[in-house]
Amino acid sequence: MKRINCVKVLFLMTLLLGFTACENDDAVFDNLIGRTWIGDLGFNYRDYPVESGLKFNANGFATDDQYYFPEDGGGFAVSLPVRWKLEYGALVLDYGNKYPxxxxxxxxxxxxxxxxxxxxxxxxxxxxxxxxxR
Known part of the structure; x- marks a missing residue:
């Protein structure tokens, strides 16, 4: 009898955790769309580190406009297409076969x-x- 109760509790906890993850993904999704997020993802352009500007679209595609900043100036490096998705609290960015x-x-x-x-x-x-x- 106690074993069945433990199984029920474990099932309910798993179900609750699943709903919590989905709600979090929904909130992140709503805040990602239509905005550009800027930061360093570790890319380089001609041996210079670049700053990525990821703009997310609701259709699962994004654009990463990258800029480099060497000592003598800098500028636009490249624009990369990205496929993206949210899965269980993880933002997955797929740049295609040439990138990890x-x-x-x-x-x-x-x-x-x-x-x-x-x-x-x-x-x-x-x-x-x-x-x-901004």
């Missing part, structure tokens, strides 16, 4: 900041913060 898969796990938005932990091809790359363009 990026995931921002535990993603949340607080004010003008998107925060989480960056994984590149499954390897932990540390905490990341992107700022919403």
């Amino acid at each position: 898969l990026f995931e921002i796990r535990g993603v949340y938005i607080s004010g003008p900041y998107l925060k989480g932990r960056l994984y590149v091809d499954g390897v932990d790359d540390g905490n990341i913060t992107l700022e919403m363009e």
Whole structure:
């Protein structure tokens, strides 16, 4: 009898966790769309680090406009198409075959900041913060 109750409680906890993750994804989704989020995802252009400007569309596509800043100036580097999705609190960024898969796990938005932990091809790359363009 007690075993059945434990199974029921475990089932309910799993169900509750699933609903919580979906609500969080919905809130993040609503805050991502139509905005540009700026920060360093680890890309380089001609040996210079670049700053990414990710603009998310509701259809699962985004554009990453990248800018570099060497000592003698800087400017526009490249614009990359991105497929994106939210899965269980992770923002997955797929730049295609030439680039590794990026995931921002535990993603949340607080004010003008998107925060989480960056994984590149499954390897932990540390905490990341992107700022919403104003």
